[in-house]
Amino acid sequence: MVYTVGEMAKLLGVAASTLRYYDKEGLLPFVERSSGGIRMFRESDIEWLQVIGCMKKAGMSIKDIRQYIEMALQGDDTIDLRLAMFQRQQEVLKQQMAELQHTMEMVDYKCWYYETAKEAGTVDAPQKMELAEVPERFRKIRQELRTAPGTAATI
Amino acid sequence: MVYTVGEMAKLLGVAASTLRYYDKEGLLPFVERSSGGIRMFRESDIEWLQVIGCMKKAGMSIKDIRQYIEMALQGDDTIDLRLAMFQRQQEVLKQQMAELQHTMEMVDYKCWYYETAKEAGTVDAPQKMELAEVPERFRKIRQELRTAPGTAATI
DNA sequence: CTAGAACTTGAAGTTAACTTTAAGTCAAGG
């Protein structure tokens, strides 16, 4: 089974223009063409496309992804480089995860803040509340919000 | 203690031009000016700026953040709206977290893939390995990678 | 009082990742 660019785009849930753009940027050197020049995606190309999608989600640029594709096409000599690339990406994702956790804590705090404000009818309720009255799990983030990053919360 | 735009930028670890840009976009209506027109950030503005930073990390646009700031300045009448905004953001972050987890699994699989390839000296080792030989925790993601999204892994 | 560093503004430039447009080509059904 082969697919045209429009069919593959539909299958993956992206725009056909996106796949053409990726091709132009050298991300799809493995896609073959018909005698008339039409792209013919093979079933096995889906894995490539999924990996590209994954790398994009991980925050990699088109340029970086192209490097990976080029390495992969070079064959087994580049296994070490590719391993290093994904290991590095693993670290990046860990970092992203930690940041996302932190952002979540901040938003959780803000939800508590406005729930408390809603009950009292004024933001003064949470805003002027003593730290000791604030639920324990929000104290750290509250202190942090009120000072510059890297500043000691208590002086 | 008050800060100029350059001082505050340094404190927060961003470019001064970024703070000026945010001001121009209506994100900093609370910042006062000296008689000569120079921005004077107060200690308490840090909390605003931290919240803006948090909302940006959560993936909100400048426009959306401005809406929040405008609501906050309107006072207690908008508490419900602001609560709803952060609750919605909570959902968005949960979604982001799930996606990030999934991306991580994919990268973990690729690390295993290239570690296995490295040991064997060829990507054929992991690529052609029977599913039963693949470590259990990678089987699902491997199947998924090899098929279009939303497609049943087994037919 | 003055030099110069840091501030001000509006406008233009940058970047990444697409998307759209225009002009033309391919391929499948009737």
Next chain:
DNA sequence: CCTTGACTTAAAGTTAACTTCAAGTTCTAG
């Protein structure tokens, strides 16, 4: 054979979030 919808390319347009530039102003130290 011909129509028609999907394909092709190159080039231009879009968007968000900044950044840089140019010309002028303010503040602070000597």
